[in-house]
Amino acid sequence: MTALLEVNDLHVGYGKVEAVRGVSMSIQPGQIVTVIGPNGAGKTTMLSALMGLLPSRGTIRYEGQDLQRLDVEERVQRKLCLVPEKRELFGEMSVADNLLLGAYSRRYKSSDFQERLAAVYEQFPRLAERRRQQANTLSGGERQMLALGRALMSQPRLLLLDEPSLGLAPLIVREIFQIIASLRKAGVSILLVEQNARAALETADYGYVLETGEIAHHGPAQELLQDPRLMTAYLGGAA
Amino acid sequence: MTAEIALILGVDGIATGAIYVLVALGIVLIFSVTRVVFVPFGDLAAFTALTLAALQSGQLPGTVWLVAVVAGLTLLAEAARLVRSGRARKIPSFAAVYFVLPMIPVLLCIALAQTDMPMAIEVILAVLLVLPLGPLLNRLAFRPIADAPVLVLLIVAVALHFALAGLGLIFFGPEGFRTEPLSDAIYEIGGTVVSAQAMLVVLASVVFMGLLYLFFEFTHTGKALRATAVNRVGARLMGIRPTVTGDVAFLLASLLAGVAGVLIGPITSIYYDSGFLFGLKAFVGAIIGGLVSYPITALGALFVGLLESYASFWNSAFKEVVIFSFLIPVLLWRSISAASHEEEEEEE
Numbered sequence: 001m002t003a004l005l006e007v008n009d010l011h012v013g014y015g016k017v018e019a020v021r022g023v024s025m026s027i028q029p030g031q032i033v034t035v036i037g038p039n040g041a042g043k044t045t046m047l048s049a050l051m052g053l054l055p056s057r058g059t060i061r062y063e064g065q066d067l068q069r070l071d072v073e074e075r076v077q078r079k080l081c082l083v084p085e086k087r088e089l090f091g092e093m094s095v096a097d098n099l100l101l102g103a104y105s106r107r108y109k110s111s112d113f114q115e116r117l118a119a120v121y122e123q124f125p126r127l128a129e130r131r132r133q134q135a136n137t138l139s140g141g142e143r144q145m146l147a148l149g150r151a152l153m154s155q156p157r158l159l160l161l162d163e164p165s166l167g168l169a170p171l172i173v174r175e176i177f178q179i180i181a182s183l184r185k186a187g188v189s190i191l192l193v194e195q196n197a198r199a200a201l202e203t204a205d206y207g208y209v210l211e212t213g214e215i216a217h218h219g220p221a222q223e224l225l226q227d228p229r230l231m232t233a234y235l236g237g238a239a
Numbered sequence: 240m241t242a243e244i245a246l247i248l249g250v251d252g253i254a255t256g257a258i259y260v261l262v263a264l265g266i267v268l269i270f271s272v273t274r275v276v277f278v279p280f281g282d283l284a285a286f287t288a289l290t291l292a293a294l295q296s297g298q299l300p301g302t303v304w305l306v307a308v309v310a311g312l313t314l315l316a317e318a319a320r321l322v323r324s325g326r327a328r329k330i331p332s333f334a335a336v337y338f339v340l341p342m343i344p345v346l347l348c349i350a351l352a353q354t355d356m357p358m359a360i361e362v363i364l365a366v367l368l369v370l371p372l373g374p375l376l377n378r379l380a381f382r383p384i385a386d387a388p389v390l391v392l393l394i395v396a397v398a399l400h401f402a403l404a405g406l407g408l409i410f411f412g413p414e415g416f417r418t419e420p421l422s423d424a425i426y427e428i429g430g431t432v433v434s435a436q437a438m439l440v441v442l443a444s445v446v447f448m449g450l451l452y453l454f455f456e457f458t459h460t461g462k463a464l465r466a467t468a469v470n471r472v473g474a475r476l477m478g479i480r481p482t483v484t485g486d487v488a489f490l491l492a493s494l495l496a497g498v499a500g501v502l503i504g505p506i507t508s509i510y511y512d513s514g515f516l517f518g519l520k521a522f523v524g525a526i527i528g529g530l531v532s533y534p535i536t537a538l539g540a541l542f543v544g545l546l547e548s549y550a551s552f553w554n555s556a557f558k559e560v561v562i563f564s565f566l567i568p569v570l571l572w573r574s575i576s577a578a579s580h581e582e583e584e585e586e587e
Contacts, residue, residue: 051476076478088473090466101466104459105478154477 002064004029004158004189005050010058012042012049019045020056021213027158032180032190034221036197036234037210043193044085046210047160050191051075051082062158076105081156085163087147091136095127098135098146102153120149123179141172148179152188159183159190165199177203197234201225209234240552246431248548254437255506256544257444261499262521263528263540264451265492269373270530271468272488273481275381275392279400280496281518283369286407287500288509291365292416299352301410302368303345308406309372310345313379314338320383337378341371358419366497373493374486382482400515407511415513418504440502447498448537451491464488520547520562527569529577 003026012020019042027033035043049056052072060067067075090098099120103113121128124145130138135146144164151159164180165173173196181203183190194200201207201221209217209230217230224230240248262284269277286302293300314337318330344367351364380399384391424435455461467474467484475481503509503517520543527539543562550561 053472053475072475073478073480076476082476084472084476088470088476090469090473092469093462093465097462097465100459101462101474101477101479104463150477 003027003061004031004063005191006059006061007050008059008061010046010049010056010060012045012054012056014045019213020049022058023210023213023215025208025215025218027189027191029189030184030187031206032184032192032204033206033208034192034194034200034204035208035210036194036200037216038234039195040212041210042213043210044162047082047084047162047191047193050160051080053082073105076154079155079157080160081151081154081158082160083147083151083162083164085166087143089135089143089146089150092134094132094134095138095146096131098150099127099153102150104154106154116153116155120152123152123182124149141168141175144168144172144176145179148176152183156188159188161190161192163193163195165194165196173199197230198225243431244552246429248552249545250431250433250437252545252548253541254440254544255547256541257441258499258503258506259521259524259540259544260444260537261447261495261502262518263524263536264448264533265495265499266518266522266525267528267530267533267536268451268464268488268495269492270525272464273377273381273385273392273485274389275377276389276396276522276530277489277492278393278396278518279376279403279514280492281514281516281521282400282403282407282512283372283493283496283514284500284503284517285509285511285514286372286403286411287365287369287497288418288504288513289407289411289416289511290368291361291418291501291504292509293411294348294352294356294361294365295358295419297353297355299349300365300368301407301412302365303348303352305406305410306341306345306368306371306375309375309379310338310341313375316379316383337375341375344368344370358421362421362501366494366501369497369500370490370493373489373496377485377489381485385481385485404512404515407514411511413511415508415510416504417508418501420505421501436505440506443498443502447495448533451533454491460484460487516559523562523566523569526566526573529573 005027007023007025010020010023011018023046025033035046037043045054048054050060052067052070052075062078062080090101099117103116108116126142127145127149130142135143138146148164161180164176168176177199180190180192192200192204201224204221207218207221207224208215209224217224217227262280266277266280269275269280286305290300290302314334317333317337321327321329321333344364348364348368376399380395381392384395420436421439422435426433426435455465463474463479464484464487466477466479467481471481474484521540524540524543525536527542528536546565547558547562550558
């Protein structure tokens with residue numbers, strides 16, 4: 001089976017400072033892969049480079065195709081989708097308009113669009129209730145749901161999630177991770193970047209630990225969860 | 240001032256204000272989508288009026304050469320950029336949209352200029368001719384520096400205005416022109432005379448405001464434009480290209496400038512450099528709207544028209560001074576309300 005995403009020796013820098021140094025990783029179709037690591041390890045930088053928002057060196061192959069030649073919009077066209085840490089919603093527009101624009105790259109027929117929209121509303125009933133409300137009036141959890149829903153409108157093949165649990169109440173965090181796990185059943189592959197290492201590893205199939213721009217450890221998520229060294233460093237001691 | 244004079248000045252002010260509304264909306268539209276304060280906007284309106292004047296006197300308008308020059312330069316610049324980035328295969332499709340398409344009204348104009356045309360055709364031709372200038376100038380001047388700070392974009396816009404005014408002098412000459420009124424009829428309403436021309440101006444600006452509203456509220460492209468204005472990164476992540484939305488914004492704004500030019504042509508003599516002052520007054524309206532709000536911008540521009548009308552009665556030498564002095568209280572109020580907004584956001 002060929003990997004959905006194959007990253008080889010990725011370097012991303014801001015001027016002379018390299019924030020990501022020689023990262024290699026791969027994601028198989030239908031997998032949830034997580035990248036955990038402390039603040040400033042280069043996780044967000046890496047995602048930005050994968051999406052084409054930042055220039056990078058190294059190879060990124062997606063469905064066997066070289067991504068480095070494509071710009072952000074062309075990557076979106078190929079069903080690669082980033083839900084950034086800041087959500088980047090259209091704050092002064094309604095929830096319904098945000099979802100409509102999520103499907104912008106797909107040029108759906110009207111019936112397909114309605115079907116897609118109904119599926120997203122079914123997954124996030126709260127969004128259906130608030131469809132006429134402006135996005136910037138939503139609560140933190142609802143915003144994250146809108147960001148996820150907007151991404152799902154484009155039926156992504158690979159979803160890049162940047163800290164989806166950041167700043168959310170524990171109850172909502174649990175809900176978000178349940179949704180992420182359910183997406184796998186719908187055939188979406190996910191690259192999940194998280195500081196909440198335990199929740200991320202419990203959801204994911206495979207994990208990478210990023211430290212100061214380099215991969216320090218990697219392995220099946222269950223094994224990483226049982227690694228005593230990682231436990232103390234990132235998971236807040238033995239459970 | 241008697242009530243009768245006040246009424247006449249009011250009607251006059253509303254008519255001028257309605258034209259400023261169109262220009263101000265165009266300025267806000269371009270700024271919100273591309274962050275460019277498009278200083279040469281008034282120039283586009285003035286060029287439309289001059290084009291129409293030339294067509295009405297049976298001459299070939301200089302706009303023909305202006306558009307040809309700008310389209311040629313844009314094609315060269317973009318072709319060079321595409322070759323350098325290894326996308327030479329995209330040159331033909333670019334040329335079709337950004338060179339062949341703008342050249343259609345140019346060729347039409349060359350073929351028809353000396354013939355006797357109905358006024359409606361002349362108006363349409365003049366607007367069509369100016370229409371491509373917005374998107375072309377966007378590609379030529381702003382696209383390569385799209386991520387530059389607002390100030391850099393503004394400086395380029397000012398430079399572009401001087402370049403256009405220079406080209407205007409070459410292609411239109413130093414004389415002023417006035418176009419024939421779209422209608423000579425005069426009506427008496429509520430004890431004051433109102434020209435059909437003034438009513439047409441107000442009607443046109445209301446219609447175009449309505450169309451803009453429908454466009455932004457009900458079309459995918461309109462929503463994509465709003466999305467770009469609200470959040471550029473978010474829009475890109477949805478696959479909305481800021482370059483494309485920028486071009487659409489410039490195209491729509493060109494249309495507004497063209498209509499404004501057609502409407503102002505019969506009201507005042509237009510020279511090759513009249514556009515600047517014209518755009519600057521509309522800009523005052525746009526500032527009142529904070530360069531974001533369309534309804535407040537429209538009200539602001541209307542107010543500028545009224546202010547100008549009354550100021551010119553009071554002391555016509557000082558009418559510009561009055562209008563631009565009005566910026567001071569507006570900016571004060573803006574900065575005070577902006578400061579309180581920022582505090583609210585910090586608390587969040």
